[in-house]
Amino acid sequence: xxxxxRPPSADTAETLPARPAAAPPAPGAxxxxxxxxxxxxxxxxxxxxxxxxxxxxxxxxxxxxxxIHFDIPRIDxxxxxxxxxxxxxxxxxxxxxxxxxxxxxxxxxxxECAGNGRSLMEPRPVSQPxxxxxxxxxxxxxxxxxxxxxxxxxxxxxxxLVFTGADRGIQGGIEHQYARSLSVSDAxxxxxxxxxxxxxxxxxxxxxxxxxxxxxxxxxxxxVKWLSSIEAIDHAFxxxxxxxxxxxxxxxxxxxxxxxRIMPRALMVPPGIPDFFTRERFVDAGPVHxxxxxxxxxxxxDRVEVCVDGVWAEAELEPAIGPHAWRGWSFTWIASPGTHxxxxxxxxSSGLTQAEQPGWNYQGMANNAAxxxxxTVRE
Ligand SMILES: Nc1nc2c(c(=O)[nH]1)N[C@H]1C(S)=C(S)[C@@H](COP(=O)(O)O)O[C@H]1N2
Ligand SMILES: [Mo]
Numbered sequence: 406x407x408x409x410x411r412p413p414s415a416d417t418a419e420t421l422p423a424r425p426a427a428a429p430p431a432p433g434a435x436x437x438x439x440x441x442x443x444x445x446x447x448x449x450x451x452x453x454x455x456x457x458x459x460x461x462x463x464x465x466x467x468x469x470x471x472x473i474h475f476d477i478p479r480i481d482x483x484x485x486x487x488x489x490x491x492x493x494x495x496x497x498x499x500x501x502x503x504x505x506x507x508x509x510x511x512x513x514x515x516x517e518c519a520g521n522g523r524s525l526m527e528p529r530p531v532s533q534p535x536x537x538x539x540x541x542x543x544x545x546x547x548x549x550x551x552x553x554x555x556x557x558x559x560x561x562x563x564x565x566l567v568f569t570g571a572d573r574g575i576q577g578g579i580e581h582q583y584a585r586s587l588s589v590s591d592a593x594x595x596x597x598x599x600x601x602x603x604x605x606x607x608x609x610x611x612x613x614x615x616x617x618x619x620x621x622x623x624x625x626x627x628x629v630k631w632l633s634s635i636e637a638i639d640h641a642f643x644x645x646x647x648x649x650x651x652x653x654x655x656x657x658x659x660x661x662x663x664x665x666r667i668m669p670r671a672l673m674v675p676p677g678i679p680d681f682f683t684r685e686r687f688v689d690a691g692p693v694h695x696x697x698x699x700x701x702x703x704x705x706x707d708r709v710e711v712c713v714d715g716v717w718a719e720a721e722l723e724p725a726i727g728p729h730a731w732r733g734w735s736f737t738w739i740a741s742p743g744t745h746x747x748x749x750x751x752x753x754s755s756g757l758t759q760a761e762q763p764g765w766n767y768q769g770m771a772n773n774a775a776x777x778x779x780x781t782v783r784e
Contacts, residue, residue: 435528444534453538459674459698466604469541472518475574482615491636494558501615507548513727515542515700519624519664522772530769542730545619547600551593563637566592568618571631579645586642596621621729622702626651654767667702668773671709671751686780693738700731704754709734712748740782750775
């Protein structure tokens with residue numbers, strides 16, 4: 406069977422029906438309908454990590470997920486400067502070379518998009534329609550932020566630091582630069598990095614060249630790419646990406662609580678071989694090595710369980726590859742012929758465990774529902 410054979414019901418992008426005259430649902434307005442062309446467009450720009458890549462402890466950079474709200478800006482590294490200003494005692498600009506001459510640190514970090522799992526919610530919030538692949542673990546190299554802030558001098562009346570990227574667009578009808586803030590104490594945390602390399606190479610354009618913020622343990626929206634300025638302010642930042650987006654709400658109107666740290670999640674490398682179109686899995690009867698990785702931004706993962714047809718059992722854990730990165734797990738399944746439901750879930754040192762059905766929210770944030778897989782076992 407050629408890889409192109411598929412059921413006749415499977416439309417390709419080229420044969421999708423013309424867009425209906427009616428306006429598409431507003432971004433974020435939940436629906437039970439089929440995926441829209443706008444979601445397809447976002448999904449093809451912002452790719453996921455295929456789950457078989459969980460076999461790699463460090464995600465090869467082309468396989469790390471991507472999330473880009475607007476366009477990838479083209480930045481001339483010789484003209485680029487990082488501006489540190491606002492209320493700081495000593496405002497100044499840094500060239501990339503100056504930043505590279507400061508303390509250099511490399512840390513493996515598991516990142517995840519806050520919208521990971523969104524398309525699995527019912528009804529489905531209409532935005533980047535992640536399945537479960539909006540995550541990756543890379544080795545980021547850069548200079549720690551705290552000493553830079555010390556040099557700038559943060560006055561007592563500073564409340565937050567605003568991190569602004571070079572990319573600009575319109576979201577929720579509001580034109581803005583992509584920008585996010587952190588409290589002074591969160592920004593001063595020793596693990597926050599200004600990263601200029603990933604997996605041993607300069608940041609590629611799509612991951613924030615020449616410099617990005619990296620906030621381990623927090624959902625990805627915090628780690629501002631194409632960083633151009635850091636500004637100290639004496640109030641809570643009210644930019645769109647802070648005050649409107651990335652909130653736990655039940656409606657478009659409500660303000661809700663901010664989305665911050667990564668909820669625990671375990672994922673499994675899909676065992677056996679897939680069907681091209683349905684991605685259903687096929688394995689041979691006998692012992693099957695199940696494996697995957699698990700992470701949490703609330704603490705360290707201290708337990709992973711695997712479920713076979715409704716019965717949970719402990720998986721074996723490998724050490725974490727760093728304090729802010731995932732740990733591997735494995736489990737031997739004695740597979741008997743028939744169709745089986747496999748699942749996995751993680752618990753962390755803060756006492757959080759993945760639920761079967763976490764609460765629904767309007768923006769499709771932090772859906773860490775346990776992963777289930779249907780596997781057909783052949784004689
Ligand atoms: N300037 C800027 N920074 C950004 C974004 C963006 O669109 N613009 N997307 C954010 C979101 S939502 C996520 S999940 C991460 C994704 O980082 P990655 O594409 O390097 O995986 O970047 C964050 N930083
Ligand atoms: Mo994200």
